[in-house]
Amino acid sequence: MKTRSTGWAVLVGGSIAATLDIAFAISFGAYHGSSPVRVLQSVSSGLLGSGAYSGGMATAAAGLFLHFAMSVLWAAMFVMASRRVPAFHRRPVLAGMAFGVVVFLAMRLVVLPLSAFPHPVRFPPLATALDLLSHMFFFGVPIALAAGKVPERR
Numbered sequence: 001m002k003t004r005s006t007g008w009a010v011l012v013g014g015s016i017a018a019t020l021d022i023a024f025a026i027s028f029g030a031y032h033g034s035s036p037v038r039v040l041q042s043v044s045s046g047l048l049g050s051g052a053y054s055g056g057m058a059t060a061a062a063g064l065f066l067h068f069a070m071s072v073l074w075a076a077m078f079v080m081a082s083r084r085v086p087a088f089h090r091r092p093v094l095a096g097m098a099f100g101v102v103v104f105l106a107m108r109l110v111v112l113p114l115s116a117f118p119h120p121v122r123f124p125p126l127a128t129a130l131d132l133l134s135h136m137f138f139f140g141v142p143i144a145l146a147a148g149k150v151p152e153r154r
Contacts, residue, residue: 004149006079013146014075018068020138028130036060043067049116074103075143082147089152092144100140104132 029039043063045052052059082088088095112121
């Protein structure tokens with residue numbers, strides 16, 4: 001198995017996870033009548049509040065940037081942890097799925113309520129289940145697989 005650097009795992013894992021996650025969010029939003037711009041503005045509303053929705057493409061671009069930045073930060077946390085926890089290397093898919101659950105819960109229960117996000121955080125059953133599965137398989141697993149390319153710390 002070819003090993004990679006920590007930076008490679010963070011950037012590649014975080015970028016793949018961010019791409020898959022935002023593709024899911026945009027697809028889910030489109031199914032429910034929201035445009036990609038509106039979905040991305042929703043991301044930037046965590047920083048900008050309600051004003052994000054009147055900022056046009058600029059706040060949509062900010063939302064995309066923020067989404068990728070947060071994904072890379074989550075990836076950095078997982079990659080650092082995986083260097084110290086051998087089980088993350090032995091079972092990367094399971095570790096990634098568990099990490100996806102942690103990220104989903106942290107975002108819904110901590111990050112969004114503490115941010116400027118202007119909507120109440122709700123848990124409608126179908127949307128919640130799909131978002132949780134997305135975080136498990138589209139977010140956590142790619143990060144864990146990328147982290148698996150980095151040697152464990154001895």
